[in-house]
Amino acid sequence: GESVGLHLPTLSVQEGDNSIINCAYSNSASDYFIWYKQESGKGPQFIIDIRSNMDKRQGQRVTVLLNKTVKHLSLQIAATQPGDSAVYFCAERSNAGGTSYGKLTFGQGTILTVHP
Amino acid sequence: EAGVAQSPRYKIIEKRQSVAFWCNPISGHATLYWYQQILGQGPKLLIQFQNNGVVDDSQLPKDRFSAERLKGVDSTLKIQPAKLEDSAVYLCASSPLIAGAKNIQYFGAGTRLSVL
Incomplete structure (x- = not known):
């Protein structure tokens, strides 16, 4: 069945290091992927997205890489800061039926801790 | 732009009681989720x-859960x-109606429900 999972449930880094958070997905019909950041007591906050016809997309300090061959998604955070400490979720949209409003399926999440 | 508003922020009830959560999406957003x-997921x-x-509404336990959008x-x-x-955080999200495009969902802070 459909599943979105993360290889590492926790990640600890030093301030200034680069962070890489990984995500595996199994639904080859997924056409769109999103990374969200969730801080304690808050709702998920959009970070970056990528469509399935792309393999890389960059934002401010963040890069998302998509490898459709192995169904793998990663989020790279450059020069990680203490404010980046949060739970990070990847989510996929399965575009079954051709609708543009397909359901998002979220992964379990990775806890990122940045040490000063 | 105002975000997604949810209330209450916290609710504690005993099992077999009823509870209701309210959500006001971002103005103009046609889609609401x-x-x-659940903790850790x-x-x-x-x-x-x-x-x-x-x-x-395929994952809505319809024997006990109901929702409406007036x-x-x-x-x-x-x-x-x-x-x-049912103890969990209940999140509301909204997104604009844009055909064929992305599906960035914007989340509220959620309502944390504890059932004792």
Whole structure:
């Protein structure tokens, strides 16, 4: 069945290091992927997205890489800061039926801790 | 731009009682979602509205959960009667209606429900 999972449930880094958070997905019909950041007591906050016809997309300090061959998604955070400490979720949209409003399926999440 | 508003922030009830959550989406957003997030897991979609019609409620436990979206704007999610396993954060999200495009969902802070 459909599943979105993360290889590492926790990640600890030093301030200034680069962070890489990984995500595996199994639904080859997924056409769109999103990374969200969730801080304690808050709702998920959009970070970056990528469509399935792309393999890389960059934002401010963040890069998302998509490898459709192995169904793998990663989020790279450059020069990680203490404010980046949060739970990070990847989510996929399965575009079954051709609708543009397909359901998002979220992964379990990775806890990122940045040490000063 | 104001974000997604949810109330209450916290609710504690005893099992078999009823509870209701309220959500006001971002102005102009046609699509509204209710998610359940159990501690340590990613959000799980319960129901998705497009304007005031239900698009997906396949994961909504309809024997006890109900939701409505009055006039295609505000929405309420109700649980009656509540069970211990309903303890979770209930997140509301909204997104604009843009055909063929991305599906960035904007989340509220959520309502944390504890069922005793």
